[in-house]
Amino acid sequence: MRQCGDCQLCCKLLPVPPLRKKAGERCRHQKFGKGCALYHRAGMPPECAIWNCRWLVNDDAADLSRPDRSHYVIDLMPDYITLQNDGDGYQQHIQVVQIWCDPKHPDAHRDPHLRAYLSRRSDEGIVGLVRYGTALEAITIIPPQMAPDDQWHELNSNACNVKQEQQHSLTDLMEAMGAPARMAVTP
Numbered sequence: 535m536r537q538c539g540d541c542q543l544c545c546k547l548l549p550v551p552p553l554r555k556k557a558g559e560r561c562r563h564q565k566f567g568k569g570c571a572l573y574h575r576a577g578m579p580p581e582c583a584i585w586n587c588r589w590l591v592n593d594d595a596a597d598l599s600r601p602d603r604s605h606y607v608i609d610l611m612p613d614y615i616t617l618q619n620d621g622d623g624y625q626q627h628i629q630v631v632q633i634w635c636d637p638k639h640p641d642a643h644r645d646p647h648l649r650a651y652l653s654r655r656s657d658e659g660i661v662g663l664v665r666y667g668t669a670l671e672a673i674t675i676i677p678p679q680m681a682p683d684d685q686w687h688e689l690n691s692n693a694c695n696v697k698q699e700q701q702h703s704l705t706d707l708m709e710a711m712g713a714p715a716r717m718a719v720t721p
């Protein structure tokens with residue numbers, strides 16, 4: 535069984551709407567060295583009560599470091615991005631695994647162990663989406679297995695035909711998911 539120990543990185547990096555806490559903002563209930571002041575108390579948001587990261591539940595994460603050491607948190611909740619062709623309006627949704635990266639360590643997502651994890655996800659037609667806070671700061675990570683040139687690609691929203699949106703609801707996610715396909719992106 536894995537345990538959070540001294541790690542509290544998700545409490546800083548992820549948004550918690552009931553608390554009006556934005557992504558990347560330290561939670562006001564987070565106490566240094568003590569953890570959550572609301573833990574198992576009334577007032578703890580349900581999002582927090584049921585939250586686990588993929589490292590904690592060891593979802594194919596045996597070779598990954600604890601988030602406070604790797605400086606990124608892999609979300610259990612999937613999301614999607616939209617590939618769009620402005621010429622004919624064609625759109626395709628691609629499922630992503632969300633990786634919340636500590637802005638103090640912006641290159642942490644280049645961890646070789648995370649790249650190996652994303653390579654394994656590509657077998658399921660899933661790519662990585664690194665979030666730093668707002669949607670505009672997101673980077674799509676495309677493994678070689680899903681790229682036309684068999685190379686890794688890091689695509690930000692201003693440099694390609696990938697629309698990186700705010701987090702979607704579960705309903706949106708279920709409606710949007712279609713058959714995975716090899717991506718034809720413009721780096």
Ligand code: SF4
Pocket residue numbers: 537538541542543544545585586587588589590600601602607
């Ligand atoms: S990021 Fe994961 S290991 Fe760290 S405190 Fe949150 S749930 Fe625990």
Ligand code: SF4
Pocket residue numbers: 544545546550561562563564565569570571572573578579582
């Ligand atoms: S309420 Fe507690 S668990 Fe939720 S973000 Fe704040 S410190 Fe973390």
